[in-house]
Amino acid sequence: MSNAISDQPDSYLEFWNEYHLCTLTTVRPDGRPHVVPVGVTVDGPAGVARVITRKSSRKVANVLAWGGEARVAVCQVDGGRWATLEGVAEVCTDEATVQDAVDRYGERYGRTPAPDPERVVILISVERTLGQTLGPRPPVAQVAA
Numbered sequence: 001m002s003n004a005i006s007d008q009p010d011s012y013l014e015f016w017n018e019y020h021l022c023t024l025t026t027v028r029p030d031g032r033p034h035v036v037p038v039g040v041t042v043d044g045p046a047g048v049a050r051v052i053t054r055k056s057s058r059k060v061a062n063v064l065a066w067g068g069e070a071r072v073a074v075c076q077v078d079g080g081r082w083a084t085l086e087g088v089a090e091v092c093t094d095e096a097t098v099q100d101a102v103d104r105y106g107e108r109y110g111r112t113p114a115p116d117p118e119r120v121v122i123l124i125s126v127e128r129t130l131g132q133t134l135g136p137r138p139p140v141a142q143v144a145a
Contacts, residue, residue: 003127003128004047004126004129005042005044005085005126005129006044006045006047008044008129009133011133012083012129012131012133013042013044014133015076015078015081015131015133016040016042016044016076016083017042017108018078019108019110020076020078021037021038021039021076022037022038022039022040022074022075022076023035023036023037023038023074023075023076024038024040024059024072024073024074024122025072025073025074025075026058026059026062026063026070026089027071027072028062028065029065029066034058034059034062036058038051038053038059038074039051039052039105039108039109040074040076040085041101041104041107041108042126043104047126048123048124048125048126049085049087049123049124049126050101050104050105050121050122050123050124051074051101051121051122051124052098052101052102052105052113052119052120052121052122053119053120053122054116054118054120055091055093055118055119055120059122060091060120060122063089063090063091063122064091068088068090070088070089070090071087071088071089072086072087072088072089072122072124073085073086073087074124080132081131081132081133082131082132082133083129083130083131083133084129084130084131085124085126085128085129085130086127086128086129086130087126087127088124088125088127089123089125090122090123090125091120091121091123092120092121092122092123093121097121097123098121101121101123102119
């Protein structure tokens with residue numbers, strides 16, 4: 001079975017378009033994992049995932065520390081459904097790439113972040129996909145009025 005995002009079942013790509021908080025795992029220079037909550041957007045045809053963040057963040061420092069060889073993973077979970085994308089990350093600072101990532105974030109999460117001159121994009125070239133996204137969605141909890 002292919003590990004390309006675009007070769008996954010429709011349910012896999014649909015899952016990555018639903019509103020879910022995700023995690024990004026980077027590796028610190030000493031080899032320890034650093035896991036933080038993030039918003040992630042996925043472009044299946046391009047084979048990339050994007051995370052917008054500030055250039056002063058620990059996750060950016062971790063990516064830069066590996067000099068173009070930063071191995072990362074993004075993951076999301078919803079009940080028994082889960083998906084992980086693994087790949088190599090780079091930090092992109094050019095205005096067009098950042099704006100594209102912000103626009104994609106707005107589409108997925110229904111809000112556009114406030115402008116931030118410190119904003120950069122962690123662009124992940126996905127090399128491996130994992131997950132279980134088939135099956136019914138868990139029921140939504142009802143709150144009594």
